[in-house]
Amino acid sequence: MEKSLVLIKxxxxxxxxIGNIINFYEENSLKVTDMKMISAxxxxxxxxxxxxADKPFFGEVLDYITRSPIVALxxxxxxxxxxxxxxxGPTNPEQAPKNTIRGIYGKDVQENSxxxxxxxxxxxxxxxxxxxx
Ligand code: ADP
Numbered sequence: 001m002e003k004s005l006v007l008i009k010x011x012x013x014x015x016x017x018i019g020n021i022i023n024f025y026e027e028n029s030l031k032v033t034d035m036k037m038i039s040a041x042x043x044x045x046x047x048x049x050x051x052x053a054d055k056p057f058f059g060e061v062l063d064y065i066t067r068s069p070i071v072a073l074x075x076x077x078x079x080x081x082x083x084x085x086x087x088x089g090p091t092n093p094e095q096a097p098k099n100t101i102r103g104i105y106g107k108d109v110q111e112n113s114x115x116x117x118x119x120x121x122x123x124x125x126x127x128x129x130x131x132x133x
Contacts, residue, residue: 002080003033005126007048007115008071010064011107013037018071021114024087024101030077034131039069047129051122057110064110072130075116081123084116 008021022032040048045065052058075084089096093106093113106112117123127133 001031001076002078002120002123003127004075004080004084004117004123005115005130006073006075006084006117007065007130008073009111009113009115010068010070011111012105012113013069013071015105017105017113021101021105022073025073025075025084028083028087030075030080030083032073033076034074035071036131037069037071038130040066042066044129048126060110074127074131081117081120085118088114088116 006025008018012018012021025032042062045062046053049058049061049065052061055061077083087101089100089102089106091102091112092109093102094109096103096106098104101114102112117126
């Protein structure tokens with residue numbers, strides 16, 4: 001079954017909405033098959049976001065993702081990668097439909113509550129980073 005790596009980001013963990021977010025995936029027939037809370041180190045955060053290392057906001061994203069604990073999940077199901085990204089909504093919460101996680105909970109383009117893998121290759125890469133498997 002296809003797997004996606006999801007992060008519930010600091011802004012969401014800080015506001016006690018971990019459960020609300022997990023609910024979205026479970027209600028859409030996706031299965032949480034692994035999960036842990038982590039205080040991400042700068043080194044791991046840099047690895048995870050290596051694909052945006054050339055962006056001007058890279059440093060800010062690293063500050064944000066390491067500022068307080070996050071929850072990492074493996075979410076499985078048919079077409080899990082595209083399904084999770086649809087449920088999350090677009091990067092910018094202002095452009096996110098009101099039935100998506102980012103549309104409901106996202107604060108701004110950086111503090112957008114969730115991360116999800118955008119390809120099978122990145123899902124495999126990110127699962128190794130966060131779960132070592
Ligand atoms: P996504 O998380 O939707 O796949 P990207 O890979 O483009 O989006 O960006 C990774 C993360 O970097 C975003 O989720 C967000 O937290 C942050 N980010 C994206 N664009 C900006 C921006 N213009 N300013 C600040 N942070 C940003």
